[in-house]
Amino acid sequence: MSDLFRRVAIVQLAPRLGDVEHNLKLIEQGVQRARAEKADLVVFPELALTGYFLKDMVSTVAIRKDGPEVAHLAALSRGLELIVGAVEESEDFRFFNSALYFRDGALVHIHRKVYLPTYGLFDEARYLARGDRIRCFPSALGRTAILICEDLWHPSTAYIAALDGAVAIVCPSSSPLRGISDGRDHDDNAAYWELLNAVYAQTFGLFVVYANRVGFEDGVGFWGGSEIVSPTGRRLAKAKYYEEDFLVADLSLKEPRRQRVQAPLLRDENLDLTIRELQRIQQRGEIPEQEKHTATEPEEEDQTHVDTGKR
Amino acid sequence: MSTPGSAERTPAGVSVEQGGGVTPWTCPPIPTNPPLIRRILTAFIANEVRKVGVERVVVGLSGGVDSATSCLLAAEALGPQNVLAIKMPYRTSSPESLAHADLVIARAGIPSLEVDITPQIDAYFARFPDADRVRRGNKMARERMTILYDHSARWHALVLGTSNKTELLLGYGTLHGDMASALNPLGDLYKTQVWALAEHIGVPAEIVRKQPSADLWAGQTDEAELGFGYRDVDRLLYCMVDLRYSRAELLAAGFPESFVRRVSEMVRNSQFKRRLPIIAKVSQRTIDRDFRYARDWGV
Numbered sequence: 245m246s247d248l249f250r251r252v253a254i255v256q257l258a259p260r261l262g263d264v265e266h267n268l269k270l271i272e273q274g275v276q277r278a279r280a281e282k283a284d285l286v287v288f289p290e291l292a293l294t295g296y297f298l299k300d301m302v303s304t305v306a307i308r309k310d311g312p313e314v315a316h317l318a319a320l321s322r323g324l325e326l327i328v329g330a331v332e333e334s335e336d337f338r339f340f341n342s343a344l345y346f347r348d349g350a351l352v353h354i355h356r357k358v359y360l361p362t363y364g365l366f367d368e369a370r371y372l373a374r375g376d377r378i379r380c381f382p383s384a385l386g387r388t389a390i391l392i393c394e395d396l397w398h399p400s401t402a403y404i405a406a407l408d409g410a411v412a413i414v415c416p417s418s419s420p421l422r423g424i425s426d427g428r429d430h431d432d433n434a435a436y437w438e439l440l441n442a443v444y445a446q447t448f449g450l451f452v453v454y455a456n457r458v459g460f461e462d463g464v465g466f467w468g469g470s471e472i473v474s475p476t477g478r479r480l481a482k483a484k485y486y487e488e489d490f491l492v493a494d495l496s497l498k499e500p501r502r503q504r505v506q507a508p509l510l511r512d513e514n515l516d517l518t519i520r521e522l523q524r525i526q527q528r529g530e531i532p533e534q535e536k537h538t539a540t541e542p543e544e545e546d547q548t549h550v551d552t553g554k555r
Numbered sequence: 556m557s558t559p560g561s562a563e564r565t566p567a568g569v570s571v572e573q574g575g576g577v578t579p580w581t582c583p584p585i586p587t588n589p590p591l592i593r594r595i596l597t598a599f600i601a602n603e604v605r606k607v608g609v610e611r612v613v614v615g616l617s618g619g620v621d622s623a624t625s626c627l628l629a630a631e632a633l634g635p636q637n638v639l640a641i642k643m644p645y646r647t648s649s650p651e652s653l654a655h656a657d658l659v660i661a662r663a664g665i666p667s668l669e670v671d672i673t674p675q676i677d678a679y680f681a682r683f684p685d686a687d688r689v690r691r692g693n694k695m696a697r698e699r700m701t702i703l704y705d706h707s708a709r710w711h712a713l714v715l716g717t718s719n720k721t722e723l724l725l726g727y728g729t730l731h732g733d734m735a736s737a738l739n740p741l742g743d744l745y746k747t748q749v750w751a752l753a754e755h756i757g758v759p760a761e762i763v764r765k766q767p768s769a770d771l772w773a774g775q776t777d778e779a780e781l782g783f784g785y786r787d788v789d790r791l792l793y794c795m796v797d798l799r800y801s802r803a804e805l806l807a808a809g810f811p812e813s814f815v816r817r818v819s820e821m822v823r824n825s826q827f828k829r830r831l832p833i834i835a836k837v838s839q840r841t842i843d844r845d846f847r848y849a850r851d852w853g854v
Contacts, residue, residue, distance in 0.1 A: 258602075261851045299847040421595065426586045431595075460602040462849045463738070465595060486598055 248498060250384045253283035254470045254491040256483045258459025261295035264305050268293065268316060271328060274490070275320045281492050284384040285325040289416050289457035289470075290357075290393050291341065293330040296418040297461045302371045306333035314344070314351055321346035325384050327455075329392065329416045331372075332356070338373035343390045343416045345381065353381040355390035359398050365420065365464065366394075378404045385412040385451060385495060393417040396440065406448035406510055411475075411500040413444065417456040421467040421486070430485045434467045446477035449503035449510060451495055458488055475503035580807040585793045587748050589755030593628070596740045596752075600632035603738045604713055607854050611712035615703050615733070616640040616667070618655035619767060621741060622717040623758045624749055628740055629715055630663040631756070639710055640667040643699045645676055652770050658759045668706070672698050692771030696732025704735075713737035721746040721785060724792055725818070726825020727777070734828060745793060746785040783814065791818055 255274030259267045271288060278286035290296070293313065294305040307313040307330050317328055325347045332342035332354065341357040356375025360368035378401055380387045389405035389412075396402060396415050405413055423432030437454070445452045451474060458468040470483040472493045481493035504510060604612060612629050616622045629638045640663075642656045660667045676695055680686055686694075703714045716736025718728055720743055728734045741749055746767070753763045767777040767785065778784050791810050794800040795818070800808065805815050831843060840846040 260854075261849060262853065297849045297851075299849060301848065301852065424586045424588045424591060426588050428588075429591060429594075431591070460599055460606075461851050463599065463603065465599060465602075486594060 249494045249496055250284045251282060251492060251494050252385070252453055252472060253278035253281055253286040254453065254455045254472070254481075254483065255286060255288050255292075256456065256458055256468050256470045256489040256491065257289065257292060258457060258466075258488055259289075259292050259295040261461050262298065262301045262305055263295070264293055264307070264313065267295070268313060271317070272320060275324070275326060277490055278492075279324055283324055283492060285327070285453075287327045287414055287416060287453055287455040288329060289455045290329040290343070290418040291331065292328055292416070292457065295461060296457075296466070297464070298331065299367070299371060302331055302339050303333075306331040306339050308333050309351060309354075317344065318346050318349050318351055322349045327390065327414055327416065329418075334373075339371070340375060341368060341372050341392060342375075343392055343414075345383065345390065347383075353379075353390070355379075355392065357392040357395055358401065359394045361394040365422075368394075378408070380405060380408040380410050383412070383414075385453075386497065386500075388412045388414060390414050390416070393419060396444070402444045402448060406450060407513065407515060410448075410450055411497075412451040412453060412495075413448075414453045415441075415455065417454060418466055419456050421465045430469060431467055434469050434485060438469070438471070441471060441473045442477045442479070445473040445475055446503070446507075447509065449475040449500050449507065451475060451499070456483075458486055475500045476506075580804055582790050582794050582808045582810075583798075585745060585747050585789060587751035589752045592744065592748065592752050593631075593756055596628050597632040600629055600715070600738070600740055604633060606851065607713070609711060609713055611637040611639065611710055612715040613639045613641060613703055613707045613710060613712045614715045614717065615699050616642050616656045616659060617717075617770065618642075618649075618652035618659070618762065619770075620753050620758060620762050620765075621719055621749060623655070623659040623762050624753045624756065625715055625717045625740060626659055626665065627663050627756050627758060630665050635664040636666070637712075638663065638665040638715075639706065639712065640665050641703060641706060642667065642669045643672050643702055644669070645671075645695055646673040647773050648770050649768075649773070651765075652768075655759070655762050655765075658762065662757060662759060670702050672702070688772045692769065693729045693732060695771060696729035696769075700732050700735045707737075715740070716742065718742060719744055719746050719749050721789055721792060723829060724796065724825075725781070725788070725821045726828050727781065727821075728828070730828045745789040747789040782817075787814075788818060791815065792822075795819070795822075 257270050257274060271292060274288065275286055298305060317326060320326060327343055327345050329343050332340045343355045344351055345353040358375040358378065360372055360374055362369035378389060380389045387409040389410040391401050391413055402413060419433060419437060421431040421433060425432055441452045441454050454471050456468050456470050457466045459466055467485055468483055468487060468489060469485045470491055472480045474480050481491045483489035483491045610633065612633065614622060614626050614629060616626055626638060626640055640660050642653060644653055672695060675698060680691060707714045714736045716739030718734055718739055719741045722728050723742060750763055768775050769777065794805055794808060802815060806812060834841055836844060
């Protein structure tokens with residue numbers, strides 16, 4: 245592989261719910277395949293080691309940094325980098341929905357999911373503790389941030405990663421299929437994710453490596469469709485919907501630069517303004533009654549104008 | 556006048572978007588997308604059946620569109636040899652129902668079995684001759700359930716359900732009867748969507764087009780018994796349940812007030828049919844309340 249390219253693999257698998265031993269074997273097979281394909285980095289979905297709807301199983305499938313599963317995964321990372329989703333138990337016995345990054349036989353970085361969806365069919369905050377940071381780390385792709393599934397639905401996380409210098413966002417996901425529209429071969433949730441990934445990649449001029457799972461848990465299917473999107477918004481590789489798959493793509497390290505020359509949005513980003521405004525919003529608390537208005541009121545535009553004038 | 560795509564404000568202050576857009580005061584068409592639903596449901600059947608170490612399913616085949624659709628989906632997902640259709644007529648069942656069941660069996664190329672439930676039903680009601688037709692109908696539905704579960708054990712198979720979302724929401728089914736199954740591929744599809752799917756996967760046209768009936772007594776039809784049509788109630792349920800329209804929005808969308816009230820009550824009053832029996836909490840960990848595991852736990 246040329247110095248200017250990095251080969252990334254995604255293993256779109258169907259973990260067996262609660263069966264760490266079985267899933268570890270699936271991960272091992274995925275790593276072997278990625279190694280044979282000469283990948284520099286191989287990414288697995290969110291909670292690949294455990295499955296998703298764990299409920300009361302969380303405490304029994306959790307792994308610790310000093311545990312045998314981590315040692316096993318670390319050993320797999322000799323010669324290629326590895327990102328795997330698992331339930332991670334902290335030293336004070338909290339359980340996190342984490343993605344673990346391994347390199348050269350060692351656990352190097354952990355991202356703990358910061359936004360735990362707890363609505364609709366999701367119930368993560370009932371069982372899991374919330375992560376409290378978004379940090380970039382150096383990977384084969386350059387400065388990289390891991391954001392897990394719902395994390396990426398909050399634009400602030402991608403924004404923070406981009407300003408922290410990320411040229412790649414890796415997003416392990418367990419995204420369920422839901423919502424049907426006429427006239428397309430995938431569900432509404434898949435369509436929304438594809439929009440999101442392309443917008444983030446192009447807006448922030450970075451790679452989005454999106455690794456989703458497949459299979460069913462209690463009738464809930466996961467849509468797969470893993471993809472790698474370049475900083476220009478171009479889809480470099482796309483996995484099948486609803487079926488197991490293995491994806492590989494070569495990423496040109498020149499791409500983030502090319503996109504940012506074309507559209508230097510991050511250069512122009514005004515961090516001071518953002519922080520100042522966020523602090524104002526944080527300190528203001530509730531929106532004052534006189535500033536509230538409904539969409540049906542005709543003076544909507546005037547109020548926006550007045551508000552701008554105050555700044 | 557408004558141009559396509561613009562929002563027109565009516566005198567009542569109700570915003571109606573033109574040109575395909577939708578506001579909360581109109582009722583959008585229910586999406587059917589049969590090819591996608593077919594793909595999802597066949598994957599669902601294959602996955603949920605094989606995951607528990609089983610290859611086969613048994614289905615009660617009535618001759619109606621729901622069981623016909625379940626049968627064909629299962630045959631596609633598991634292979635025809637792995638689907639056993641069981642016809643369970645009673646002496647008053649319509650001969651047309653049996654003929655239609657045979658059409659499905661031929662179309663799907665699946666093995667089948669006929670078990671006439673007349674002797675066991677009549678033997679029971681000989682002791683309780685005053686039972687009305689609802690009691691008799693429920694008894695037949697539950698008798699059929701016991702036959703399906705018996706053959707599922709004999710054949711090392713799971714019982715495949717055939718209830719759709721419309722009847723589950725309305726409570727228009729017999730608890731522990733036709734509502735009982737191990738897995739139910741149609742449970743999140745309105746009748747309108749089942750019809751579109753049925754047509755797409757090749758359920759014979761005479762089955763798709765006929766009046767739906769539980770065939771529990773002569774001349775029974777669902778729509779006559781319910782007092783409204785499936786297409787109408789599906790639109791209402793879709794707005795009410797899937798799109799979470801408020802009562803005011805449902806009325807603004809043109810649904811009659813009495814219809815909204817009646818259907819709302821049917822959904823609420825049948826909630827018990829969609830839940831497990833209630834358990835008195837005594838311990839620290841009560842099943843399903845603070846002892847929470849997926850059904851797929853340990854499979």
